[in-house]
Amino acid sequence: MLDAFSRAVVSADASTSCISSAQISDLKAYLGEANKRLDTVNGIASNASCIVSDAIAGMICENNGLIQAGGNCYPNRRMAACLRDGEIVLRYITYAVLAGDASVLDDRCLNGLKETYAALGVPATSATRAVQIMKAAAVAFTTNTASKRKFDLTSGDCAALSAEVASYFDRVISALG
Ligand SMILES: CCC1=C(C)/C(=C/C2=NC(=C\c3[nH]c(/C=C4\NC(=O)[C@H](C)[C@H]4CC)c(C)c3CCC(=O)O)/C(CCC(=O)O)=C2C)NC1=O
DSSP: OOOHHHHHHHHHHHTTOOOOHHHHHHHHHHHHTHHHHHHHHHHHHTTHHHHHHHHHHHHHHHOGGGGSTTSTTOSHHHHHHHHHHHHHHHHHHHHHHHHTOSHHHIIIIITTHHHHHHHHTOOHHHHHHHHHHHHHHHHHHHTTOOSSOOOOOOOOOOHHHHHHHHHHHHHHHHHHO
């Protein structure tokens, strides 16, 4: 598992060079934006169960067959597994946001997930839909635009951070596809 700092070390070492000035300025930017990052992680993590349950409910509303006999969220045991998977994915995304690096998400969550889902008959299209809904919610918490749960934060430019947060969800979607 890497973070913004260990990533810089590993890539410098791979080319047997010292940390470059470009890497130093990337790390300066990472440190300069650190409070925004922590606020984002807090916003997503403290609303995680709401984000997950809303996404799974939305996915099911759009496709009721999932909770009928033969559907992959039927019976309750599978429904519980689905909610748990939503929480797992969101949790690893918060780790990636904190670290500023996707490797923890790749290595500990996404590695082999597509194959597991295929073996269990978990529909990738539905899982993708749930991840898309979680993405919209997490981005709203990053930009502090969630309609009912605004935090008391200094406002600023969150464009780069919200694009980064969105990219981790896109990573999950492409790993499932
Ligand atoms: C740490 C990383 C990690 C991940 C990612 C993980 C995923 C994971 N999800 C599983 C099952 C499952 N996952 C789902 C999920 C869904 N079904 C749907 O229709 C929806 C599309 C979707 C929810 C969004 C379901 C229903 C099962 C149970 C399938 C079964 O037993 O038939 C299983 C099989 C074992 C089990 O049931 O616990 C694993 C390993 N486990 C891990 O330890």
